[in-house]
Amino acid sequence: MGRQTPTLEDVAREAGVSRATVSRVVNGVRNVDPALREIVHRAIEVTGYAPNRAARSLVIRRTETVALVVSGVGDVADDDTRDAFAARVFTDPFFGRVVGGVVGFLRPRSMHPVLMFAESADDRREVLTFLRQGRADGALVVSTHADDPLPALLAEAGLPAVLFARPARPVPLSHVDVDNRAGGRLAARHLLARGCCRPATVTGPLDVSAGRERLAGFRAALTEAGLTDVPFVEGGFTLAGGAEAMDALLARHPDVDGVFAANDLMAEGVCRLLQERGGRVPDDVAVVGFDDSGVAAACRPALTSVRQPVERMAQEMARLLDEHIRGERTEPTAVVFDPELVTRDSA
Amino acid sequence: MGRQTPTLEDVAREAGVSRATVSRVVNGVRNVDPALREIVHRAIEVTGYAPNRAARSLVIRRTETVALVVSGVGDVADDDTRDAFAARVFTDPFFGRVVGGVVGFLRPRSMHPVLMFAESADDRREVLTFLRQGRADGALVVSTHADDPLPALLAEAGLPAVLFARPARPVPLSHVDVDNRAGGRLAARHLLARGCCRPATVTGPLDVSAGRERLAGFRAALTEAGLTDVPFVEGGFTLAGGAEAMDALLARHPDVDGVFAANDLMAEGVCRLLQERGGRVPDDVAVVGFDDSGVAAACRPALTSVRQPVERMAQEMARLLDEHIRGERTEPTAVVFDPELVTRDSA
DNA sequence: ATGAAAGCGCTAACAG
DNA sequence: CTGTTAGCGCTTTCAT
Numbered sequence: 001m002g003r004q005t006p007t008l009e010d011v012a013r014e015a016g017v018s019r020a021t022v023s024r025v026v027n028g029v030r031n032v033d034p035a036l037r038e039i040v041h042r043a044i045e046v047t048g049y050a051p052n053r054a055a056r057s058l059v060i061r062r063t064e065t066v067a068l069v070v071s072g073v074g075d076v077a078d079d080d081t082r083d084a085f086a087a088r089v090f091t092d093p094f095f096g097r098v099v100g101g102v103v104g105f106l107r108p109r110s111m112h113p114v115l116m117f118a119e120s121a122d123d124r125r126e127v128l129t130f131l132r133q134g135r136a137d138g139a140l141v142v143s144t145h146a147d148d149p150l151p152a153l154l155a156e157a158g159l160p161a162v163l164f165a166r167p168a169r170p171v172p173l174s175h176v177d178v179d180n181r182a183g184g185r186l187a188a189r190h191l192l193a194r195g196c197c198r199p200a201t202v203t204g205p206l207d208v209s210a211g212r213e214r215l216a217g218f219r220a221a222l223t224e225a226g227l228t229d230v231p232f233v234e235g236g237f238t239l240a241g242g243a244e245a246m247d248a249l250l251a252r253h254p255d256v257d258g259v260f261a262a263n264d265l266m267a268e269g270v271c272r273l274l275q276e277r278g279g280r281v282p283d284d285v286a287v288v289g290f291d292d293s294g295v296a297a298a299c300r301p302a303l304t305s306v307r308q309p310v311e312r313m314a315q316e317m318a319r320l321l322d323e324h325i326r327g328e329r330t331e332p333t334a335v336v337f338d339p340e341l342v343t344r345d346s347a
Numbered sequence: 348m349g350r351q352t353p354t355l356e357d358v359a360r361e362a363g364v365s366r367a368t369v370s371r372v373v374n375g376v377r378n379v380d381p382a383l384r385e386i387v388h389r390a391i392e393v394t395g396y397a398p399n400r401a402a403r404s405l406v407i408r409r410t411e412t413v414a415l416v417v418s419g420v421g422d423v424a425d426d427d428t429r430d431a432f433a434a435r436v437f438t439d440p441f442f443g444r445v446v447g448g449v450v451g452f453l454r455p456r457s458m459h460p461v462l463m464f465a466e467s468a469d470d471r472r473e474v475l476t477f478l479r480q481g482r483a484d485g486a487l488v489v490s491t492h493a494d495d496p497l498p499a500l501l502a503e504a505g506l507p508a509v510l511f512a513r514p515a516r517p518v519p520l521s522h523v524d525v526d527n528r529a530g531g532r533l534a535a536r537h538l539l540a541r542g543c544c545r546p547a548t549v550t551g552p553l554d555v556s557a558g559r560e561r562l563a564g565f566r567a568a569l570t571e572a573g574l575t576d577v578p579f580v581e582g583g584f585t586l587a588g589g590a591e592a593m594d595a596l597l598a599r600h601p602d603v604d605g606v607f608a609a610n611d612l613m614a615e616g617v618c619r620l621l622q623e624r625g626g627r628v629p630d631d632v633a634v635v636g637f638d639d640s641g642v643a644a645a646c647r648p649a650l651t652s653v654r655q656p657v658e659r660m661a662q663e664m665a666r667l668l669d670e671h672i673r674g675e676r677t678e679p680t681a682v683v684f685d686p687e688l689v690t691r692d693s694a
Numbered sequence: 695a696t697g698a699a700a701g702c703g704c705t706a707a708c709a710g
Numbered sequence: 711c712t713g714t715t716a717g718c719g720c721t722t723t724c725a726t
Contacts (some may be wrong), residue, residue, distance in 0.1 A: 005479070007719055018697045023721060031695060050479040054404035055719035058702050063401070065461070065482075086447030087641060096437025103433060103464060112461045112477070114412070117450060130459070132352070132397040135412075195584060239645060272647065294434060298586055300619065354703055365713045370705060378711060402703035405718045 006047040015043035026051055047192040057134070066321060067136040068102060068113040069127055070095065071143045071150045089144070092265065093293040094310060098142060101314025109322070113140070124150050131159045137325045138169065140317055143167070146207040154302050160324040162317045166209050166334065172318045174333045175343055176313045180210050183306040183339035184217025187260040192225050192284055196258030199227065200246040202235040202270055202288065205261040211237075214262045214290060231256070235266040242269025250277065256346065257285055264296045265288040267303050271346065286347035301345035309337050353394040365693040368617050373398055404481070413668060414483040415449060415460040417442065417473055418490045420495045432466050437490070441657060443685065445489060445511065448675040456669070460487070460547035471497050474636035480508045484672045487664055490514070493554040507671040509664045513556050515683065521667045522682045523660045527557050528536040530653040530686035531564025534635045537651065537688055539572055541633055543605030546574065549592040549617055551609040558584075561609045561637060578603070589616025597624065604632055604660025605694065611636040611643045618693065633694035648692035656684050 008019045008026075015022065017036060024032050025040040032040075043049075053343050070089050089095050102113055114136055118124045120138055127150065130136055133194035138160030141150060146168035155172050156162040162173035189197045194221050200216050204211030215232060222230050231253050235245035246269065249256060267289030281287050281301055287294055292307035316335050323329035355366045355373075355442060362369065363384060372378050372387040387677055390396075404410050417436050433515055438444050458506075461483055465471045474497065477483060488497060493515035493583030501508040502519050503654045510522035515672060549563050551558030569577050578600050582592035593616065608614035614636030618628050628634050628648055636643055639654035663682050670676035 008721095019720080020697060020699095020722080021695090024696090027721085033695060036695085039567065050476060052405070052719050053480045053482045054401050055702090056408070056721075057401035057723045058399070058405055058704090058719080061702080068462070084447070086450060087443040089445025090437050090440070090446055091436060093437070099437055099462065100431070100433030103462070107473075110473075112463065112482070114459045114461050115415070116448070126454075126457070129397060133400045135400045135459070197563040232722080276647075282562065300623075355705095356703080364705080367706085367714080371712090374705085380711060383712085399703050402718090403705075405703080405720090406705045408718080445712060 005052075006049045007052070008049075011040065011043045011047050011049045014047055015040045061134070062138050062325070063134060064109075064111045065136045066106070066113055066318070066325075067116050067127060067130060067139040067149070068099070069116040069118050069141050071118040071124075071141055071148050072145050085117060089117075093295055094263075094291060095142070097293065097310035098314040101311035103320050104139060104311065105315045105322075111322070116170075118150055124153060128153060128157055128159070132157070138162075138321045140164070140314075140321055146205070146209065160321060162324065163322040164313065164317055168209055169206065171245040172332045174324065174329070174335075176320070176335045176337070178308045178313065178315045178337045178339050180213035181217035181220070181341075183290060183308070184214040184219070184260070185221040186217075186306050186341045187214075187290070188218045188221035188225075188340060190288060190343075190347060191258040191260065191286060192222070194258065194282075194347060196286055197227075198253070198256050199258040199260065200231040200233075200249050200253060200256045200259040202242055202262065202266050203232050203248065204235065204237045206234055207303060211262060215261075218260050219242055235261065235269070237263050237266060239265045239269040239272075242266025244269075246270040246273040250320035257284060258288075260288045260290075262290050264291045264293045264299070264303055264305055267305070267346070268295055268299045271299060271301070273302075282345065282347050288347045292342045296342070297342065299346070304344045304347040305342050307340045307342045309340075313337055349566060352399075353396045355396075356401070357394050358387065358390045358396045361394055362387045397468050398633065408481070409485050409672070410481060411458045411575050412483045413453070413458060413460055413672075414463050414474060414477060414486040415446070415478075415667070416463040416465050416486055416488050416497070418465040418471075418474075418488055418495050419492050420682045428466065432464060440642055441610075441638060443513075444657035445661040448658035449487060449665050451658065452662045452665035452669075458669075465495075465497055471500060473506055475500060475506070479504070479626075485509075485668045487511070487668055488577055491550070493556065507668060509668040509671065511660065512663055515554065515556055519679045521671065521676070521682075523664045523682045523684070524557075524665070525655045525660065525684045525686050527560035527686075528564035528567070530637060530655070531561040531566070532563075532568040532606070533559075533653050533686060533688045534637070535565045535568035535572075536603040537635060537690075537694060538607065538633060539569070540630075541605065541694060543633055544574075545600070545603050546605040546607065547578040547580075547595065547596050547600060547603045548607040549609065549613050550579050551582065551584045551613075558609060561607075564616055565607050569605075582608065582616070584610050584613060586612045586616040586619075589613025589618075590620040593617040593620040599613070600654055606632055607635045607637075609637050610645070611638045611652055613641050614652070614693070615642055615646045618648070618650075629692065639689045643689070643691065644694070651691045651694040653691045654687045656687075660684055 011022045012019045113234045142164045151171040166177050233245040235241040240253040289303040289305035290304040296305040303330045358369045359366045489511045498518040550562045580592040580595045584590040636650040636652035639652040643650040643652040
C-alpha cells in the first residue's frame with residue numbers, strides 16, 4: 001500500500017513546483033501562471049489529493065461549520081428525554097423548513113451545519129465549549145421557549161450567533177422574525193370578511209413573543225371592527241394542545257363561528273375536535289392556522305393559513321451569521337418578514 | 348484587550364509546567380502527579396483555556412464528528428428541490444427518531460453529527476470530499492431509495508460508513524435493520540386473529556428491501572392460513588400515497604376488511620380515505636401500520652402498529668460506526684432488531 | 695509569478 | 711512523573 005492520503009507536498013513534488021504554488025491553485029488565488037495551474041490541476045488529479053481541513057482550519061482559524069442548535073429550557077438530560085425532544089422537534093414540519101433554508105444557504109458555500117440540542121444546563125455548556133474550541137464558527141439558534149438562557153450566554157461569550165425569532169428579553173444578537181402582529185391581523189380580517197361575528201383564538205404559549213404578538217394583532221384588528229373581549233385559550237403549539245384548547249373554548253362559548261389557531265398543528269387539532277363534536281369546518285366554524293406548513297395542505301379540510309416564509313427566514317439567518325463570522329457585520333440586526341394569507345378550505 | 352484565546356502554552360506558563368503536562372491533564376492521561384494536576388486545573392480555570400480542536404485533529408487525525416446523511420437518488424440540486432426534500436424528510440417522524448438515537452450515542456462521547464443531504468451526483472461527490480478531507484470521521488447513511496448509489500461509493504473509497512436498513516444490492520458496509528419479514532407476519536397474524544378474512548396491504552416502494560420484505564412476511568403468514576392472492580397496492584410511504592393506494596384497493600376489492608399499511612403515514616392515509624368514504628375503522632376495516640412512530644398514537648383512531656425500535660437501531664448504527672472508525676471492527680456487520688406489535692384502536 | 699521558511703496549537707515519542 | 715522536541719498539513723509573509 002502507498003502512504004496515507006496525499007498532502008500538498010506530494011502534489012508539489014508531482015507537479016515540480018513548491019507547496020505554496022499548489023496552495024494558491026487549490027485556493028483559487030490569482031497570481032498563478034495559467035500553464036502552471038494546469039500542471040498542478042493534473043497533479044492533483046493524479047495524486048487524488050484532498051486538502052486536510054484540520055490543517056487549513058488551524059491556520060485560517062475558521063471551520064466552515066456552524067452549529068444549528070435547537071434550544072429549550074429543560075433541566076434534565078437523560079437519553080429518553082432527549083430522544084423524545086428530538087422526535088418532537090423533528091416531527092414539527094417547521095424545523096424541516098428551517099433546516100432546508102439553512103442548508104440552502106450553507107451548501108453553496110461548502111459550509112455545513114452540526115446539529116445540537118440544548119435542553120439542559122449541561123447541553124448549553126457543551127454548545128459554548130464547542131464554539132470556544134473552534135469546532136464551529138458560530139451558532140444558529142432556534143429556541144422552543146421564551147426563557148431560553150442560551151442566547152444570553154452566547155452573547156456574553158462574544159460568540160457569533162443569530163436567532164430565529166425575537167427573544168423574550170432583549171439580547172444583543174441578530175435575529176430574523178416574521179411580523180407576527182401583522183399575521184394576527186390578517187387572520188382576523190379574513191374571518192371578518194367571511195362574516196364571522198363570534199371569533200375566538202387558540203394562542204401559542206403566551207410567554208413566547210410569537211404567541212403574544214399573534215394574539216395582539218388578532219385582537220387589535222377585531223377591536224377596530226368593534227369586537228372586544230375575544231375569547232382565547234392557550235394551546236401550547238401542539239396538536240393535542242389545540243384540541244384541548246378548542247374543547248375548553250367550546251365549553252364556554254358554544255357559539256363561536258371562527259377560530260384563529262396560532263399555528264397549523266393546533267389548527268388541525270381544532271378541526272379534529274370540532275369534527276368529533278359533529279361540527280363542520282368551515283360551514284359551522286371557520287378555522288385559520290398559522291405557518292402554512294406541510295400539515296396545512298395535508299389537513300382535512302385543507303387549512304387556510306397565515307404563511308410564514310420560513311425557508312427564506314432561515315436562509316437569511318444563515319446569511320447574517322456568515323456576515324458576523326467574517327466580521328462584515330458587527331451590530332445586532334433584526335430582519336422581519338411579512339406574512340401572507342394563504343386561502344384554502346378551512347376558512 | 349488581552350491576546351486571542353489562550354493556548355496550551357499560556358496555561359503551561361501560568362501553571363509553571365510544560366505544555367506536555369498540561370496536555371496530559373487536559374486529556375486525562377494518568378501519569379500525572381495529583382498536586383500538579385490540581386495546579387494545572389486551576390491555571391485552566393484562570394486563563395479560561397479551551398483546547399483548539401483543529402490543532403488536536405491535525406495530530407490525532409480524528410474530528411470526533413460524523414456525517415449524518417439522508418440520501419436519495421435525485422439528480423437535481425436546485426434550492427427548491429432541496430428545501431422540499433428537507434421538509435419532507437423532517438416531516439416524517441421516522442427521521443426525528445433516528446436523529447434522537449444517533450445523538451443519544453454521540454453526545455456522551457462528545458461526538459457530533461453534521462447534517463447532509465445527498466439528492467444529486469454533486470451532493471454525493473460532496474459527501475465523499477467532506478470525508479476525504481477529514482471533516483468527518485465517517486458517515487451514517489439513511490437512504491430513502493433502494494438505488495441509492497452512495498453506499499457503494501463510500502465502500503469503494505474505503506470510508507467508514509454504516510447504513511440504516513439493508514441496501515437493495517449488497518454493499519460491503521455494516522448496517523442495522525429490523526426484521527421486516529417478521530413484522531409483516533405480525534401484522535398478518537393480528538388481522539387474522541381479529542377475524543379478518545379479506546385482508547389486503549398497502550406496500551412501501553417495492554424496490555426497497557423494507558417494502559418487499561414487509562409484503563413477503565405478510566403474504567407468507569396469510570398463505571400459511573390458507574389465504575392466497577392477497578391484494579396489494581404500492582403506496583410510496585407517504586400520507587397521500589397511502590390514501591391513493593387505498594382508493595385503488597377499494598375500487599377493485601370493495602369488501603376488504605383488514606389492511607396492513609407498510610408504514611404509519613400510509614396507515615393514516617388509509618384511515619382518512621376509509622373515513623371519507625364513510626367506512627369505520629376498525630369496525631368495517633381494521634388497519635395495522637408499521638413503525639409505531641408519533642403519528643400512530645396521534646392518528647384517529649390511534650393506530651395499531653408494528654413497532655420498529657428506531658432509536659435503539661440508530662444508536663447501534665452510531666456504535667458500529669464508532670467501532671469502524673477506531674479500527675476495532677473491520678468486517679461489515681449486520682445487526683437486526685425484532686419488531687413488536689403495539690395494539691391500539693385501529694385493529 | 696514563484697519559492698523558502700516560519701509558524702498555527704497540539705500530541706507523542708523519547709529522554710531524563 | 712515531567713520536560714524537550716519533532717512534527718501533523720496548511721497558509722502566508724517575505725524575498726527573489
